[in-house]
Amino acid sequence: MKPHMPKGLIRAIGALLTALALYSLLGFLILPGIALRVANQQLAHYATVPAHVQRIELNPFSLELTLWGLVIGGPGKEQVGFERLYANLQLDSLWTRALHLADIELDKPKTEILFAKDGQLNLLGLFKLPASEPAPADPDAKPFPLRIDRIKLAGGAVHFEDARPSEPIEFLYDTLDFELKNLSTLPEDSADMTLVAVGPAGGRIDWSGNFSLIPITSEGTLKITDGKMKAFWPYVRDAVPLVLEDGVVSLSTDYKLNLSRQTELLLNNVAVSVAPFAIKAPDGRPLAKLERLDVSETTVDLAKQQVVVGKIRSQKLETWAAREADGQLDWQKLFAGQPSRPAAKAAAEPKTAPAAADSPKEPAAPAKPWQVLLKDVQLRNYQVHLADRQPQPPVALEVGPLNLDLQNFDSLNGSPFNLKLDTGLGKQGKISADGTVNLAPVTAQLNVKTQDIDLRVAQSYIIPFIRLELRSGMLGSDLKVNLKSTEPLALSVTGRAQVDQLHTLDTLKTRDFLKWQQVVVEGLNYQHGDSLSIDRINLFQPYARFMINDDRTTNIDDLLVPQPADSAAKPAAAKQPSGGDKPLGIHIGAIAINDGSANFADFSLTPNFATAIQQLNGQIGTIDSRQAKPASVDVKGKVDRYAPVTIKGSVNPFDPMASLDIATSFKRVELTTLTPYSGKFAGYRIRKGRLNLDLHYLITKGQLKAENKVVVEQLQLGEKVDSPDAVSLPLKLAIALLKDVDGKISIELPVSGDLNNPQFSVMPIVWQTLRNLIVKAAAAPFKLIGGLVSGGGSEDLGSVSFAPGSSELSKDAEAALVKLSQALKERPALRLEIEGTAAKSSDGPLIAEQRLEREYQYNYYKMLQRRGDKVPAQASLLQVPDGEKGPLLEGIYRTRLKTQPPAEWKDLGKEERTAKMREDVIKFWSSSDVLLRQLGQDRASSIKDYLVDKGQLADDRVYFIDANLGEAESDGRVVTQMHLDAE
Numbered sequence: 002m003k004p005h006m007p008k009g010l011i012r013a014i015g016a017l018l019t020a021l022a023l024y025s026l027l028g029f030l031i032l033p034g035i036a037l038r039v040a041n042q043q044l045a046h047y048a049t050v051p052a053h054v055q056r057i058e059l060n061p062f063s064l065e066l067t068l069w070g071l072v073i074g075g076p077g078k079e080q081v082g083f084e085r086l087y088a089n090l091q092l093d094s095l096w097t098r099a100l101h102l103a104d105i106e107l108d109k110p111k112t113e114i115l116f117a118k119d120g121q122l123n124l125l126g127l128f129k130l131p132a133s134e135p136a137p138a139d140p141d142a143k144p145f146p147l148r149i150d151r152i153k154l155a156g157g158a159v160h161f162e163d164a165r166p167s168e169p170i171e172f173l174y175d176t177l178d179f180e181l182k183n184l185s186t187l188p189e190d191s192a193d194m195t196l197v198a199v200g201p202a203g204g205r206i207d208w209s210g211n212f213s214l215i216p217i218t219s220e221g222t223l224k225i226t227d228g229k230m231k232a233f234w235p236y237v238r239d240a241v242p243l244v245l246e247d248g249v250v251s252l253s254t255d256y257k258l259n260l261s262r263q264t265e266l267l268l269n270n271v272a273v274s275v276a277p278f279a280i281k282a283p284d285g286r287p288l289a290k291l292e293r294l295d296v297s298e299t300t301v302d303l304a305k306q307q308v309v310v311g312k313i314r315s316q317k318l319e320t321w322a323a324r325e326a327d328g329q330l331d332w333q334k335l336f337a338g339q340p341s342r343p344a345a346k347a348a349a350e351p352k353t354a355p356a357a358a359d360s361p362k363e364p365a366a367p368a369k370p371w372q373v374l375l376k377d378v379q380l381r382n383y384q385v386h387l388a389d390r391q392p393q394p395p396v397a398l399e400v401g402p403l404n405l406d407l408q409n410f411d412s413l414n415g416s417p418f419n420l421k422l423d424t425g426l427g428k429q430g431k432i433s434a435d436g437t438v439n440l441a442p443v444t445a446q447l448n449v450k451t452q453d454i455d456l457r458v459a460q461s462y463i464i465p466f467i468r469l470e471l472r473s474g475m476l477g478s479d480l481k482v483n484l485k486s487t488e489p490l491a492l493s494v495t496g497r498a499q500v501d502q503l504h505t506l507d508t509l510k511t512r513d514f515l516k517w518q519q520v521v522v523e524g525l526n527y528q529h530g531d532s533l534s535i536d537r538i539n540l541f542q543p544y545a546r547f548m549i550n551d552d553r554t555t556n557i558d559d560l561l562v563p564q565p566a567d568s569a570a571k572p573a574a575a576k577q578p579s580g581g582d583k584p585l586g587i588h589i590g591a592i593a594i595n596d597g598s599a600n601f602a603d604f605s606l607t608p609n610f611a612t613a614i615q616q617l618n619g620q621i622g623t624i625d626s627r628q629a630k631p632a633s634v635d636v637k638g639k640v641d642r643y644a645p646v647t648i649k650g651s652v653n654p655f656d657p658m659a660s661l662d663i664a665t666s667f668k669r670v671e672l673t674t675l676t677p678y679s680g681k682f683a684g685y686r687i688r689k690g691r692l693n694l695d696l697h698y699l700i701t702k703g704q705l706k707a708e709n710k711v712v713v714e715q716l717q718l719g720e721k722v723d724s725p726d727a728v729s730l731p732l733k734l735a736i737a738l739l740k741d742v743d744g745k746i747s748i749e750l751p752v753s754g755d756l757n758n759p760q761f762s763v764m765p766i767v768w769q770t771l772r773n774l775i776v777k778a779a780a781a782p783f784k785l786i787g788g789l790v791s792g793g794g795s796e797d798l799g800s801v802s803f804a805p806g807s808s809e810l811s812k813d814a815e816a817a818l819v820k821l822s823q824a825l826k827e828r829p830a831l832r833l834e835i836e837g838t839a840a841k842s843s844d845g846p847l848i849a850e851q852r853l854e855r856e857y858q859y860n861y862y863k864m865l866q867r868r869g870d871k872v873p874a875q876a877s878l879l880q881v882p883d884g885e886k887g888p889l890l891e892g893i894y895r896t897r898l899k900t901q902p903p904a905e906w907k908d909l910g911k912e913e914r915t916a917k918m919r920e921d922v923i924k925f926w927s928s929s930d931v932l933l934r935q936l937g938q939d940r941a942s943s944i945k946d947y948l949v950d951k952g953q954l955a956d957d958r959v960y961f962i963d964a965n966l967g968e969a970e971s972d973g974r975v976v977t978q979m980h981l982d983a984e
Contacts (some may be wrong), residue, residue, distance in 0.1 A: 011246055024061055033057040038648040044073070047128045051075045064090040066916050067602075073127055074113070076673035080123060084109040084156075099146035099187065109156040144186040159198075166235035174200040181212065202352070203249075204228040209333040214720045224253040230278070243288065246279040251915040262305060266693065271299035282335060294315035298376070306371045313378040313407075323388035363666035378407035383424075391612060392461035401425055419926035430454040430475075436482075449496075452477050456500070467561045469514060472504040480525070492529040498522045507546070510560055513600075518542035524590065537595045543617075548602040584626070587655075592621040594636060613636050614646065626655045634663060644670040644691075661700040668693050669714075688719035706753045713746040735775040737830035737983030744830075782981045786824040798824065799981075801944055802974045805840075806847025808939035808946055818944065821979075822952025834960045834980040835944050837937030843969030846926030846934050852926045853919070856897070857881040859888045887915045894918045898925055930966065937964030940977045 036056045044052040055070025074080035087106040095100045117388040157177030163170040176199040184192040196208035203226075210221010230248030237243065255269040276293040298311025309499070323331045340501045384401035403424035410418040423433040432454070436447035456474035463469060480496035485891050504516040517540055524536025548556040577976045597617030619636030631651035638646045650663035670692040693712040698705065716736055739746040783799030798821040810818070825831055839848075855877065864875035873879060881889070894902060898921065906914050926932060941961050948954040969975050 027061070029059065029061065031567065032061075033059045045459060047130060048073060048076075049127060049129055050080065052127075063206060066090070071350045080113040080115075080127060082111050085105055090254070099148050102147075102149045102184070103151070105149055105152045107152075107157070109152045110154060111158045111160070112160070114159065114161045116165055118164045120165055134521065147184075147186045147835075148190075149184040149192075150177070150182065152181040166239050167461040168235040168238065170233065170235050172200060172202065172204075172232040173205075176200075177274055184212070184214070186214050190215070191218070194219075194221065202229055202232070210256070217258070218261065219258040220251070226251050230254070234745065242279045242283050244283060246281055248275070248278045248280075250275050266301070266303035268299075268301040272297040272303060273299075282331075287319075287321055288332075289318065289320040291315070291319075306369055307374070308371065309374040309376070310378075311376045313380075315380045315383075316385070317382045317422070319384045319386075321386045321388075324391055324517040326390050328391055340560075364877040373410075375407055375410035375418070378410070380407065382399055389461075392464070394461055395918060396458060396461045398458055399425070399427060412440070413589045414439060414742045424453075427455045443487045445482065445486065446569065447482045447484075449480045449482050450478065452812065463830065464562075466562055466564070468508045468562060470506040470508050470874065472506050474503040475501040477501065487622055487934050492527075494527040496525055498525060507556060509895075510556070511968065512545065512546060514546055514556070514560070516544045529587075531583075532588065534586075534588040535674065536590040538589060538591070539595065539597045540597065543594060543597040544599065546602075549593070556729065586622070587626040589624040591623065594619055597638070612640060613642075614640050615642055619648070622651075624654055629660065631660045631662070640667065640670050658700060658703045661698060663696075663698050665696040666694070670694065680745065686719035686721075686887075688717040690714060690716035704753070704755060706751075708751055709749070711746075711748045713748075716746060733983040734981060737779045738778045738785055738828060739980065742827055742829055783821075783979070786821075786828055786981075790851075800976045800978050801940070802970070802976050803940050805843040805969065805973045805975065806851065806936070808936060810943055815947060815951070816980065818947050819952055822948050822954040825954055830983055831981050832958045832983070833948070834942040834982055835963050836962050836978050837934075837941030837964040837975045838967045838969050838975060839933040839936040839940070839941070839964065840927060840969035840975045841933060843973045843975055844933060844936055846923060848932045849923040849926035849929075852929075852932060853893070854881075855921055856893050857886055860892060861885055864889075885913065888921070890915055890918050896924055917930075933966055934964040936965070940975075944977065944979070947983065 020639055033056075035055060038239070040057065041053050044054070050073060052073040053071075054068055055072075056068075056069040059065070068083075068086040070082075070084065071086070072079050072082040078120040085108040087104065087108075089105075091101040091102040091103050113123060114384070127797050155178055157179070158173070158175045159177060160173050161171065176197075178197045180195045181192040189955045191211045194208070194212045196206065197906075198206040205224075205226040207224040209223065209339070210219055210223075212219045212221075228250045230245055234245040234248070246801070251274045252272070254271040257265070257267040257269075259265040273296040274294065276295075278289070278291040278294070279287070280289050281287050293314075293316045296310060296312070297314075297315040300309040301307075301309075302309075307461070309697070325331055325334065329337075334603075359586055382401070383403035383405070384399070387398040387400060389398075391398040401424060403421070403901070406419070406421040408419040409416060417434075417437040417439045419435075420438050421435040423431070426432055431452040432450070433446050434449045436445065436446040438447075442623070454476040456476055457471045460471045463471070475497070476499040477500075478496065480494050480498070483493045483495075485491035485493070499521040500517075500521060501519050503520070505514045506512065509924040518537075519541040520543070521539040521541075522535055522537075524534070526532075546556065546780075550559065551554070578847065596618050598613065598615045599617070600613050602612075607849040615638065617636060617638035618637075621636075622633030623630075631653040633651050634648055636648040640646055645666075645668045647666045648663065649665075650661075652661045652663060653659060671690075673689070674685055691714040693714070695710040695712075697708045699707065718733055718736065733791065737746065737748065741747070743952065783797050786798065798817055801810065801817070803809070803814075804811070821833075825833060858876040858879045858881055861881045862872060862879055865872045865879075891902075894900075902918055906917055909917065938961065941964070945956070945959045945961070948959060949956045960982075965978075968974070
């Protein structure tokens, strides 16, 4: 028989099925419907924008809840929403006392994050929620127990927009995937997390790690790839006015976050790459361009406030910087007037109550400084474009390619760091530096080398002070720089330096001013504030031009630009303490001159003068500003290529008035180059001649003692030169008087005086001495040449005394003429002029008697011839008898006086008549200029004959000049004067 189920069981099963059906109906249909309706009602009530959920599904058996199609926001303006939200509740939540969810899945969530211009966030305005009373904090409260096995977000999208900056910010991540495993609010539980976000504009975010809520800790890896800086740059631009042209950044790091006690954040293996990067100023000019920057092996420890950067590698930064005409840097101007965002924000906020503002505050403890350690920095191929627009013309300087290596840099100065720099400067200049640097206190030991630094960059800076053009100049150096401290500055520099191919041009005359092939400074040792020591300075082919203008100023005066009076300098100087800083001690071991040259010109002379000195070689000895010992000088050169010059002695350049002993020697200087000086002072050009000059200047405590010896060879004057300063001197005669048998003129010009007297000047004394010598020679020439043969005496050989009526030389006269001939042989440029002299008072009667005797002889000679008597060869050999003279006198009287004897004489006796006639004839011939001049010429002839015959003087050096009728001496003697002239 077929068994039957008990009715009770059937009823139970039926009831169970009915309950199950009702449970299913309630769970699958009724509750989701009610929940959907309530949810949409609440959304409508609290939401400020259209909001609704499309569908809610519940599986009452598996406790799976699914919400579909949440949309908050109007059509086309959806702000928050998702396609599906799925949650799976686990039954063990009932006995574990913790809400346990196996899965939470969110598909295609979408969020709009919008900040309005006034700073209002759209998400905060989506719902109008009632204000709630703040619950008192319960220190023993425990977090709600929650465990979620897995949270997964797939296909999400976040759209961010911020209208607050001056340029709105907007970016989109349209592929956002997130997964979190084992999230729990239970202590010590941690969740594994993965986040991937990708946007159409790049900037992928990869985040993986673990996460704990109690306490909040997290550890993992964060990576940002190809992040576009333009996305957030407006925030930067509002702080600093820099326009981003290009910028891509990538970042990766391991991190550890722990908020259990304080904010502890540790970043490990940080790597940041920026490539490329470019910014410009608001006006469009470029500011910086970077090809690549890589930062790696870096650690950031927030608790220790320490950043350790293992490696920095950077390539090809190009940047521009300029000092504007007002003296400010262009970068400085960019940042000037940019209020910080906190300051601007504070200005907009209402002020606190006065009581709070006035309450006393405890001084804030100084914040602990961050420590930055840079292990290894390498910058390569940097280029810096520098400009200085303050000077005119503006200066441009290219720095690069610049390479910098930095090792072990510590911002808190845990240890010195290593620095190595090398860079180009300008077209061919190079600078390198390497060594160690310390920050606290600031110290540095660096080796610095420069090569071919173009000094022309200094042109614009010297223009305001001197009218000079730097045509070329290259600086090179090899220095050790030791910075011991900055407060006070303690610095030493040692090594060597040189300047090659310096060439400066006088911009007024467009002529060379100062130049050299090379100057080498060896053994340089500079101790700041104390001393400058140089072992040796070598000058190779130095050249200088020095000119004196017509107003007696120099070319250096012309080149200097007048400077405005510095009114601030005097008060500052007055404030200095009485002791003052000690002057810098300067020591130079030696200065060597190799193949130097110079040009000298004097336009104050008529005509203008110029000469050249070449082949200057020699050296100057040790110079020391702290020792009174003078420096030795030994320099040789040549004037106009052939005339040797030597300069020897000693001088203290720091105090030449205290001690100077210099001897200068010029040999065989062609005097034609000195024509302007002769024209200036004497009114003649120099046709020919050479100069030997020995100058010895001795200064002791301001007292000058100079011995100047001048030897002039073969001097010949040319034509006169128009010169307002020419002196009226018989220069040709003086030259002939001074010129010896070898054609040399030797002159000593001693000078002495007190150089401390501002009225004292050397050249006027030298000129006055020379002038006095010329005047003396011209005024008493025979005394001058007499000294040549009388042992330095001053015997006057310029005259010869004759007895009345005689042209015969006395023994004294003959002796004097012998000396004169000897002296004239010593001065071959002189010629002698004899001015035969007769005196009527003394010579007249005697020459008349002599004339009468010759007349007796002449007439008696003719009478004998008429009678046919025998006569001698000439009348002067006859002896006229006294008895014949009377009758002859009658004829002589009538013939010579051209008149008859007076009629009253016929009654006189014969002897008396003869005496009267004789007296008249003597009187007639006594006043005869012809006879007197003849006697003067005879006397001149006697002198010349003796000089030529006995003195062996060349007859062509003796000239007669017109005889002179003079006066006799008191004793009756007649003096014949002689004169000297130059050939």
